[in-house]
Amino acid sequence: MGTVSEVVVVGGGISGTAATYELARAGVSVTLVEKGELASMASGWTLAGVRQSGRHPSELPLAQAAVRRWKTLGEELGADIEYRQEGNLRLARTPEEVPIIARLVEEQQQLGLDLEFLPDPASVRAVAPALSDTVLAASHCPTDGHANPIVTVRAFAEAARRHGAAIRTGTEVTAIRVVGGRVTGVQTTDGPVGADVVVLAAGVYTDRLCQLAGLTLPLKVGHVAVVQTIPLPPLIRQVIGVANGDFAGRQEVGGRVRMTGDSFPWGWPDGPLGPEDVQPPAWAVRVALDRAVAVLPALADAKVARVWGGLIDVTPDELPVIERAAEVEGLVVAAGFSGHGFCLGPITGQLIRELITKGTPSLPLHAFRRARFAGSVGATQARLHG
Numbered sequence: 180m181g182t183v184s185e186v187v188v189v190g191g192g193i194s195g196t197a198a199t200y201e202l203a204r205a206g207v208s209v210t211l212v213e214k215g216e217l218a219s220m221a222s223g224w225t226l227a228g229v230r231q232s233g234r235h236p237s238e239l240p241l242a243q244a245a246v247r248r249w250k251t252l253g254e255e256l257g258a259d260i261e262y263r264q265e266g267n268l269r270l271a272r273t274p275e276e277v278p279i280i281a282r283l284v285e286e287q288q289q290l291g292l293d294l295e296f297l298p299d300p301a302s303v304r305a306v307a308p309a310l311s312d313t314v315l316a317a318s319h320c321p322t323d324g325h326a327n328p329i330v331t332v333r334a335f336a337e338a339a340r341r342h343g344a345a346i347r348t349g350t351e352v353t354a355i356r357v358v359g360g361r362v363t364g365v366q367t368t369d370g371p372v373g374a375d376v377v378v379l380a381a382g383v384y385t386d387r388l389c390q391l392a393g394l395t396l397p398l399k400v401g402h403v404a405v406v407q408t409i410p411l412p413p414l415i416r417q418v419i420g421v422a423n424g425d426f427a428g429r430q431e432v433g434g435r436v437r438m439t440g441d442s443f444p445w446g447w448p449d450g451p452l453g454p455e456d457v458q459p460p461a462w463a464v465r466v467a468l469d470r471a472v473a474v475l476p477a478l479a480d481a482k483v484a485r486v487w488g489g490l491i492d493v494t495p496d497e498l499p500v501i502e503r504a505a506e507v508e509g510l511v512v513a514a515g516f517s518g519h520g521f522c523l524g525p526i527t528g529q530l531i532r533e534l535i536t537k538g539t540p541s542l543p544l545h546a547f548r549r550a551r552f553a554g555s556v557g558a559t560q561a562r563l564h565g
């Protein structure tokens with residue numbers, strides 16, 4: 180990209196704040212523009228599992244690299260981000276799901292991931308005694324984990340600020356300025372900001388922003404119900420997912436259990452998105468709770484503290500886009516994480532910095548180019564696995 184003097188990052192979730200941090204500490208002048216508060220969308224709604232297991236082969240190297248960063252990330256950012264590397268269990272709840280999990284373990288082992296197959300209820304309960312004996316088998320990846328999402332995003336932004344980045348919240352990007360095929364900056368609700376590179380890390384809004392610059396990004400939006408209990412005594416250390424992705428859960432550091440149901444198609448409301456538009460319907464909350472109690476019976480009497488809904492930016496193949504756009508010089512896109520971009524955050528930020536300052540990323544990004552969607556329209560619904 181040549182010498183970069185000014186970067187604007189659009190989006191104050193984990194992808195945008197991590198990129199801003201990476202750029203600022205590399206000495207690049209960078210401004211992050213966020214229309215709401217930091218972590219006010221997916222990066223705040225998330226379950227926040229930090230998972231390598233069950234990743235698509237092309238995404239696994241990114242997740243593994245991210246986990247290497249997560250281990251020392253709190254220290255690096257100077258904040259307690261509540262990262263715990265206590266494992267991930269993906270459960271088989273029916274006889275049909277047992278061979279699915281066994282195959283997953285075999286495939287992932289062949290890709291070099293250290294995970295084991297727990298073949299019966301006794302071996303599952305030896306690892307996680309609170310699980311129901313109706314859980315028939317599980318995969319167990321001990322190097323997976325979880326973290327506090329809002330604290331992590333704020334820590335990235337704070338560290339970026341210490342390295343000289345400008346963080347502008349409550350400011351919406353309304354246009355991307357392109358002159359002669361090159362980005363020259365953005366228009367915001369608070370005036371223009373000049374830039375020779377613009378990073379679009381705007382989650383479910385990234386397709387609209389792409390459109391403003393004349394690019395196509397096929398995104399659909401999924402909606403997920405999230406339920407959080409009051410603090411409970413220690414119940415389970417691992418993040419849990421299930422073979423068909425219709426439930427995931429984890430116990431937070433403070434004892435609250437956070438759980439999600441499956442993802443359903445979602446339609447944008449007319450006019451601006453209000454907080455109530457994202458709240459989950461009662462049936463989705465009930466379904467998530469039923470599934471939670473089926474695998475963790477102790478939750479039957481747990482007091483619920485909060486429910487909320489989360490929106491997910493889903494691409495047709497459920498893999499993200501991380502690229503320098505070929506059509507517009509200076510435009511970088513990082514979106515479509517399809518329900519698993521929290522774990523990747525630290526490496527997404529690093530890859531964006533590499534794309535901007537070096538041109539060559541340290542990990543292969545071929546699978547994450549937008550060009551793979553040429554002619555594609557339909558997206559599926561994301562499955563959440565923690």
Ligand SMILES: Cc1cc2nc3c(=O)[nH]c(=O)nc-3n(C[C@H](O)[C@H](O)[C@H](O)COP(=O)(O)OP(=O)(O)OC[C@H]3O[C@@H](n4cnc5c(N)ncnc54)[C@H](O)[C@@H]3O)c2cc1C
Pocket residue numbers: 189190191192193194195212213214215216217218219220221222223224225226227228229230350351352353380381382383384385388403404405439488489490491513514516517518519520521522523563564565
């Ligand atoms: C319920 C749920 C459970 C999940 N569970 C997991 C999990 O266990 N593990 C995992 O790895 N991932 C999980 N995910 C996915 C993960 O949370 C997301 O992939 C990740 O947080 C995406 O981060 P982001 O920064 O790309 O996007 P976001 O966090 O959505 O950030 C985008 C930001 O851009 C801002 N923005 C948009 N348009 C504009 C504009 N025009 N101007 C300025 N700002 C703008 C938005 O306000 C928003 O803050 C889950 C997601 C949900 C919803």
